[in-house]
Amino acid sequence: MTGLRGKITLLVLQNAPLILFAVLIIVFGTMSGRFLTPVNFINIINQASHIAIIAIGMTFVLLIAGIDLSVGANMYLSAAVLGVFLAGMPPLIAFPVVAVLGLAFGAVNAFIITQLRVAAFITTLSTLFVGRGIALYFSGNKMVPFSASVKTFGRTAYLGIPSAIWVFAAVLIIALIVLKLTTFGRQIYAIGADPEAAAKAGINVKRVVFAVYCICGVCAAVGGLVSGSQVAVASSTFGFQKEFPVIAAAVLGGTSLFGGRGGVLGTVFGAVLIQTVENGLVMINANPYVYPLVISVIIFIAVFTDSSRTAVLERLERRKIRIEPE
Template identity: 55%
Template structure:
């Protein structure tokens, strides 16, 4: 039984990679264009904003929390940039967006940790508040960005597209923080068992708070990369993108219950989601199928996480033998 559980766990842990190979075969058989190198480069470029967003979401999920407001944070900060800050150089615009998004994350983290309100409720409320403010500021108009920002999408660093450079930089920093610093180990400890972490002397509330700030910061960076690609934001900008970020993280092995996962899997999950969307676009699938496919991906991700968690709990469970008298 234990051997069977381990085999199933191994399959679940590698499910995204198996699914990716299956998709390559299926879409490749339907269209030769899908397997082209240029198409894979486009997939990674398109996946960059979601990958950055999902990396920030990974920090929050690892602590056993969730942030549903990142899409609305992208919309509000991008709207403020388009309305009030279009005249400043783009590096200052990026810094401003990052600062505003980090402040939003700090508000979420402060309410969750100081008032003890469930993160699902807090960030759901923030989602509606931020999107409402953005619509009020923009008067629900589509906002355009100037050429200095949109030109960044065509910029390259040593031959590498700027979007890929941005997401690679975020990934590298996140990996170093999670796997090479005491803070990263504390994040895993808090997610694995908050009460034990608290008894061990870890500042649990501060760690959770900082993870929300990091999620907000990544929302700002991801939003900026996104607007360089599309050049405009409207009322539907960032709508429901938080679910794609969560699905990417969970598909990549991050547990919704906290304490397990890595940004490596998260990035692969984001690329997997964009691969599906790219393949559907190449084969000219009905656009109405896209939401259904996204919903199926989210369902699969949650199902895999649930099965994976139950099997891990079984494997980690130890039988306690009753004491017997002599």
């Protein structure tokens, strides 16, 4: 009976985001007639695109039981460079430069973590402040407007689908291929499950960890580019505290904070769920001061669900080991 109860509990925990999403759809749909429209759902996905892109990169980091708290600073630094130094360049040149800058930001994190052996939490917390400080210096602590070509990109739609969604879809497809169909992807899961065992199996753990933080850096820069093209300017608060909804999106989607479990499809669902909350609050004209409280509750639910899910899985695994014949 205990085993059955544990499996039912695990099933509920695994589907908690889906249950929450269904409840939100019902509540907001009841309170606002505009919420349940195709145009609004496209708008939700469009607004969630930059969070989803960054959260995909964060998923790679979480899968190795790492953390990157500097993604918001990476966003802002990339946007500041785009607006201040690359304003006159065509998008085909400026956008790849921004991606390379994000890669360099991630590489700095990776070097400190893998070579200097500083904990990821401390490393990325430090680069969060350093990166934002450099961005503030470049921008002069002023709002940085983007060029017409960047703003055009953010407002353009292809086949009726906004460009931000196309970029997000491309990042998602690449991430799926890497995690599901490559040796590198399998190595990420192996390191997250047990880094010592992975090293004994011949996996170059440092190289994989280095690459993972670089991937997260690129995703943060691309997410900053997408977000910047939508809002047209980068203020001093651009990307501020974005690491929290990004991590929440990944964990809500089933990626464990303890590594080794999860995937990018769930992460995307988590990002859409968070944006659905914000969109629904706007639709019902909720007090703006309530937004941070609601997002905080979602983050708590994500962490609590992950911890509970991990505990249940460990209990079921121990029970399975005990009943196996010698």
